[in-house]
Amino acid sequence: MKTVIDPVKPMVALTFDDGPSLMYTPIILDILKEHNSSATFFVLGIEAERHPQILQRIVDEGNEIGNHSYSHLNLTLLSDAELAYQVETPQVIIERAIGYTPAILRPTYGFINDELIKKIPLPIILWSIDTVDWEVRNADTVYNSVIENVKDGDIILMHDIYPGTAEAVRRIVPELIDKGYQLVTVSEMGNARGVTLQPGNVYSNMYR
């Protein structure tokens, strides 16, 4: 069972983009569960379609699902109709698969502008620590980028589609807990910090 969140204690939100993946998302879910911790998974519609059973597991175990577009196009380059497709399709896929509707969105590549912020009907979540795991593909580097930089209220960007990331998470989760951090979802951290996540706003951290 998940530990009750103490709003006074430090917390961070681990986030995983571009899944769910059959290979690595279950490994990360196992690690989170073992340590009574939660994270947020910004899934692609196209992957959500393939792995509804993993979506179910993500929410059953107290984690959050966010929208990361249907097929990972650069949202800043799309027509209104294309943008609507990229944003709405994952909502429908996830809702139909498991009866859960994502309440937050992470734009692909973190590319966002004022016009896009107005058009996207969900709060937009960026990050305060980028592990660059997609580029380094190395567990030690990913681990160090988190452990050397982490502070209360961070939102940490990783991807649940690489073996090096899963390996890093196996060490990051217990180490952060040892350091006194609670590992919570983005929405849980918003609640704990008294931040109401709203469409039209962009959140990169939840510092006090």
Ligand SMILES: [Zn+2]
């Ligand atoms: Zn992505």
